[in-house]
Amino acid sequence: xxxxxxxxxxxxxxxxxxxxxxxxxxxxxxxxxxxxxxxxxxxxxxxxxxxxxxxxxxxxxxxxxxxxxxxxxxxxxxxxxxxxxxxxxxxxxxxxxxxxxxxxxxxxxxxxxxxxxxxxxxxxxxxxxxxxxxxxxxxxxxxxxxxxxxxxxxxxxxxxxxxxxxxxxxxxxxxxxxxxxxxxxxxxxxxxxxxxxxxxxxxxxxxxxxxxxxxxxxxxxxxxxxxxxxxxxxxxxxxxxxxxxxxxxxxxxxxxxxxxxxxxxxxxxxxxxxxxxxxxxxxxxxxxxxxxxxxxxxxxxxxxxxxxxxxxxxxxxxxxxxxxxxxxxxxxxxxxxxxxxxxxxxxxxxxxxxxxxxxxxxxxxxxxxxxxxxxxxxxxxxxxxxxxxxxxxxxxxxxxxxxxxxxxxxxxxxxxxxxxxxxxxxxxxxxxxxxxxxxxxxxxxxxxxxxxxxxxxxxxxxxxxxxxxxxxxxxxxxxxxxxxxxxxxxxxxxxxxxxxxxxxxxxxxxxxxxxxxxxxxxxxxxxxxxxxxxxxxxxxxxxxxxxxxxxxxxxxxxxxxxxxxxxxxxxxxxxxxxxxxxxxxxxxxxxxxxxxxxxxxxxxxxxxxxxxxxxxxxxxxxxxxxxxxxxxxxxxxxxxxxxxxxxxxxxxxxxxxxxxxxxxxxxxxxxxxxxxxxxxxxxxxxxxxxxxxxxxxxxxxxxxxxxx
Amino acid sequence: xxxxxxxxxxxxxxxxxxxxxxxxxxxxxxxxxxxxxxxxxxxxxxxxxxxxxxxxxxxxxxxxxxxxxxxxxxxxxxxxxxxxxxxxxxxxxxxxxxxxxxxxxxxxxxxxxxxxxxxxxxxxxxxxxxxxxxxxxxxxxxxxxxxxxxxxxxxxxxxxxxxxxxxxxxxxxxxxxxxxxxxx
Ligand code: SF4
Ligand code: SF4
Numbered sequence: 036x037x038x039x040x041x042x043x044x045x046x047x048x049x050x051x052x053x054x055x056x057x058x059x060x061x062x063x064x065x066x067x068x069x070x071x072x073x074x075x076x077x078x079x080x081x082x083x084x085x086x087x088x089x090x091x092x093x094x095x096x097x098x099x100x101x102x103x104x105x106x107x108x109x110x111x112x113x114x115x116x117x118x119x120x121x122x123x124x125x126x127x128x129x130x131x132x133x134x135x136x137x138x139x140x141x142x143x144x145x146x147x148x149x150x151x152x153x154x155x156x157x158x159x160x161x162x163x164x165x166x167x168x169x170x171x172x173x174x175x176x177x178x179x180x181x182x183x184x185x186x187x188x189x190x191x192x193x194x195x196x197x198x199x200x201x202x203x204x205x206x207x208x209x210x211x212x213x214x215x216x217x218x219x220x221x222x223x224x225x226x227x228x229x230x231x232x233x234x235x236x237x238x239x240x241x242x243x244x245x246x247x248x249x250x251x252x253x254x255x256x257x258x259x260x261x262x263x264x265x266x267x268x269x270x271x272x273x274x275x276x277x278x279x280x281x282x283x284x285x286x287x288x289x290x291x292x293x294x295x296x297x298x299x300x301x302x303x304x305x306x307x308x309x310x311x312x313x314x315x316x317x318x319x320x321x322x323x324x325x326x327x328x329x330x331x332x333x334x335x336x337x338x339x340x341x342x343x344x345x346x347x348x349x350x351x352x353x354x355x356x357x358x359x360x361x362x363x364x365x366x367x368x369x370x371x372x373x374x375x376x377x378x379x380x381x382x383x384x385x386x387x388x389x390x391x392x393x394x395x396x397x398x399x400x401x402x403x404x405x406x407x408x409x410x411x412x413x414x415x416x417x418x419x420x421x422x423x424x425x426x427x428x429x430x431x432x433x434x435x436x437x438x439x440x441x442x443x444x445x446x447x448x449x450x451x452x453x454x455x456x457x458x459x460x461x462x463x464x465x466x467x468x469x470x471x472x473x474x475x476x477x478x479x480x481x482x483x484x485x486x487x488x489x490x491x492x493x494x495x496x497x498x499x500x501x502x503x504x505x506x507x508x509x510x511x512x513x514x515x516x517x518x519x520x521x522x523x524x525x526x527x528x529x530x531x532x533x534x535x536x537x538x539x540x541x542x543x544x545x546x547x548x549x550x551x552x553x554x555x556x557x558x559x560x561x562x563x564x565x566x567x568x569x570x571x572x573x574x575x576x577x578x579x580x581x582x583x584x585x586x587x588x589x590x591x592x593x594x595x596x597x598x599x600x601x602x603x604x605x606x607x608x609x610x611x612x613x614x615x616x617x618x619x620x621x622x623x624x625x626x627x628x629x630x631x632x633x634x635x636x637x638x639x640x641x642x643x644x645x646x647x648x649x650x651x652x653x654x655x656x657x658x659x660x661x662x663x664x665x666x667x668x669x670x671x672x673x674x675x676x677x678x679x680x681x682x683x684x685x686x687x688x689x690x691x692x693x694x695x696x697x698x699x700x701x702x703x704x705x706x707x708x709x710x711x712x713x714x715x716x717x718x719x720x721x722x723x724x725x726x727x728x729x730x731x732x733x734x735x736x737x738x739x740x741x742x743x
Numbered sequence: 744x745x746x747x748x749x750x751x752x753x754x755x756x757x758x759x760x761x762x763x764x765x766x767x768x769x770x771x772x773x774x775x776x777x778x779x780x781x782x783x784x785x786x787x788x789x790x791x792x793x794x795x796x797x798x799x800x801x802x803x804x805x806x807x808x809x810x811x812x813x814x815x816x817x818x819x820x821x822x823x824x825x826x827x828x829x830x831x832x833x834x835x836x837x838x839x840x841x842x843x844x845x846x847x848x849x850x851x852x853x854x855x856x857x858x859x860x861x862x863x864x865x866x867x868x869x870x871x872x873x874x875x876x877x878x879x880x881x882x883x884x885x886x887x888x889x890x891x892x893x894x895x896x897x898x899x900x901x902x903x904x905x906x907x908x909x910x911x912x913x914x915x916x917x918x919x920x921x922x923x924x925x926x927x
Contacts, residue, residue, distance in 0.1 A: 056903045107887070165909055166900035182900055192901050212898060212906035219910065224823065240883040250896040250911030253856045257849060258819070275883060279874055293751070293839045294874075296897055297911075300889035305847045308819045 047355040062347040065291035083402035086338040096238040096271040104241030107303025109315040117147035133227040136160040139252035141232030163251040178357040180343040229255035242302040246295040268324040269337040284400040288342035338401035345395035367405040390677035393645035413546030436536040483512035495528035499569040504577040506712035517735035532561035538580035552592035555585040559600040575643035575711040581608040612653035630661030636704040639671035640711035660741040665702040676717035752840025755894025758915040784811040786824035793854040795831035817850035828858030835870040841893040845886040861912040
């Protein structure tokens with residue numbers, strides 16, 4: 036990580052007003068209310084289909100739009116590069132003697148830094164969207180895609196307005212808004228040109244659809260005699276009817292409103308106040324969109340409708356804002372768009388900010404798998420530039436369990452100096468040199484493979500092979516022992532294939548797909564060696580690999596011959612709680628009588644809930660085993676562990692943990708449980724450090740002695 | 744349909760929906776509103792009334808003489824100095840309380856976008872269910888500027904605190920008239 040990034044993260048973390056504002060908003064609840072009575076999955080499938088198909092026919096739609104709009108009297112200019120856009124607009128301004136422009140929001144114009152360019156030519160462009168105007172006065176870039184000045188406090192806005200009006204302004208928000216109205220009113224009437232963006236461009240009719248709440252776009256497109264709309268090609272849809280689901284979803288996702296106050300459909304010029312016809316210029320900007328559309332993976336990013344809901348729910352964004360995470364286009368999707376629009380290289384650093392929790396993907400109305408695309412960016416950067424040597428070496432070590440074990444033994448014996456060495460810092464998942472909010476995990480004196488040998492197995496027709504994963508094997512073998520014991524109670528014989536190694540997710544997460552595939556390849560055979568009915572995992576991260584990713588990874592790396600085996604493993608893999616819940620339902624496990632009721636709060640690990648969809652099973656199984664559930668606030672928000680994230684982005688990780696710990700404490704429960712040893716290291720370490728009485732336990736540990 | 748429309752429209756904030764059986768009653772209400780808002784022939788206190796089917800059969804000269812400051816000619820300058828803007832909308836959407844209008848004529852936009860109070864006239868029988876229903880009634884192929892309006896002009900750009908009336912109207916008064924004759 037570059038120094039500047041670390042510094043800007045640090046600064047952003049010092050200033051938490053944006054996070055506070057998002058908290059007070061309570062976006063998830065208000066959004067859900069706006070979507071009441073609407074089938075979100077259905078509407079986002081429609082949007083994904085409409086925009087996905089538009090991306091497939093970008094060129095065709097652009098030409099069709101041009102034809103339709105020109106038939107209605109607009110001038111349409113297709114610009115490939117930012118330079119072409121700038122030249123067209125400056126020339127137009129010169130030709131028409133335009134000195135003053137009023138603008139309603141256009142992210143495309145920010146993408147190419149248009150205002151700066153116009154200023155160089157003596158043309159003054161004033162933003163009229165309140166947030167955009169504020170950041171223009173502050174000479175900043177947007178921190179949020181929908182509410183660009185969200186990072187500024189009312190006091191800071193009052194200062195900016197005082198400077199602009201040469202008058203001391205109060206910090207009352209209602210007053211400040213009136214100041215803006217007064218200041219900007221005159222500008223609309225004086226401007227020679229109005230400039231806007233568009234939310235949708237309809238090819239069939241040559242129509243621009245513009246949504247605003249403030250009503251500034253109505254004035255911008257009405258009062259000046261020339262209207263220039265700058266539209267990115269990704270705004271194109273084929274037909275009039277295609278606009279409907281977008282207009283329906285956008286305000287609900289963006290601001291939890293049913294609809295924006297104003298929606299304008301502009302098709303060709305309308306009359307001016309003096310009876311003349313408006314001059315309407317539409318600039319369709321490519322700037323890499325066509326290239327994106329041709330990329331099988333990144334095409335999906337063109338489905339974005341810029342609602343910013345992915346920012347509102349992102350645990351990283353809320354902490355560092357769009358000034359750190361993204362550039363112009365912010366957050367996870369911003370990282371992706373910036374990488375394309377501003378050349379891959381410039382975003383290498385910010386790609387590391389996504390922890391991959393999947394919160395954004397759940398609610399994206401464009402149905403974009405944002406974390407997967409960020410991972411793909413990482414993969415491309417990693418395969419182009421290669422990973423840092425030390426990191427690559429660390430990753431290869433964990434693919435070799437014998438070597439890994441030897442190293443960890445050494446670490447166990449000489450824990451402190453070894454940790455300090457630096458090398459071990461790069462071992463993903465459970466070692467880091469941070470201890471401000473979290474105690475360091477210790478390497479277990481006896482690894483799981485040796486613990487297992489001492490647990491006598493029953494002979495049974497039903498066999499399960501246990502995939503331990505690195506954390507259970509080396510840090511917390513007790514979890515593995517508990518899992519085995521519970522399964523034994525149900526009459527299942529557990530086998531532990533000694534030749535297993537890391538599941539490959541750490542490699543995958545760092546963009547090293549070849550090493551991840553190697554990890555998968557290494558494990559398949561041992562796991563299927565005995566005739567087992569189940570492959571049991573006690574770690575949600577490993578479950579993601581075994582249940583979901585291995586077949587894709589192997590296919591992606593052209594290891595097709597291993598795909599059937601991987602699919603077989605996937606079909607047999609169950610998470611521990613998933614299996615226990617099933618065994619309870621089948622009455623193969625019976626809770627003991629007269630269990631003393633204990634209280635528990637449950638943390639949904641990102642991998643369990645959003646990658647493999649396990650969240651009800653552990654709750655049901657734990658309830659059967661005598662635990663009363665006290666749900667915490669944001670139970671499915673990431674704890675900040677994120678594999679090696681805690682090592683790479685320690686400050687952000689610790690802030691996420693802090694919030695999580697508070698939510699856990701607030702329940703007053705005796706235990707917090709999560710079916711992910713990584714989360715448990717993070718949570719347990721945090722609770723320990725803060726002197727909490729609450730214990731972090733794996734469901735297996737909590738159920739170990741609860742069944743007959 | 745009307746009840747649903749009214750509830751949704753008023754939920755958008757700073758919006759009131761009135762319903763009258765006859766045009767004459769609606770006119771009395773509007774005159775009362777103009778009086779209450781102290782419309783007079785001084786810049787900043789005008790009311791502009793953009794061409795509306797509602798006005799068919801109404802002697803606008805007489806009305807203008809009765810209410811000084813009420814203008815039926817909507818120019819840039821008059822609209823800029825208007826406290827109230829009156830326009831007739833073509834459709835209402837019951838599910839969101841939205842109004843829709845073909846605003847190609849610039850007077851319609853000036854009157855509804857610049858004033859502090861927007862009075863929107865609507866024929867009660869022109870309320871349709873939702874956006875898909877509206878899209879079968881209005882089409883860009885026949886209207887250059889279709890405007891949908893829901894509630895007042897608002898922003899939450901400073902600290903996400905809601906503020907009303909940032910560039911456009913602070914208040915939306917929807918006047919529904921049942922009597923269809925003279926509204927179309
Ligand atoms: S990526 Fe999805 S959630 Fe994020 S802004 Fe785009 S459409 Fe909205
Ligand atoms: S996956 Fe999580 S961390 Fe990454 S962008 Fe989405 S919400 Fe943010």
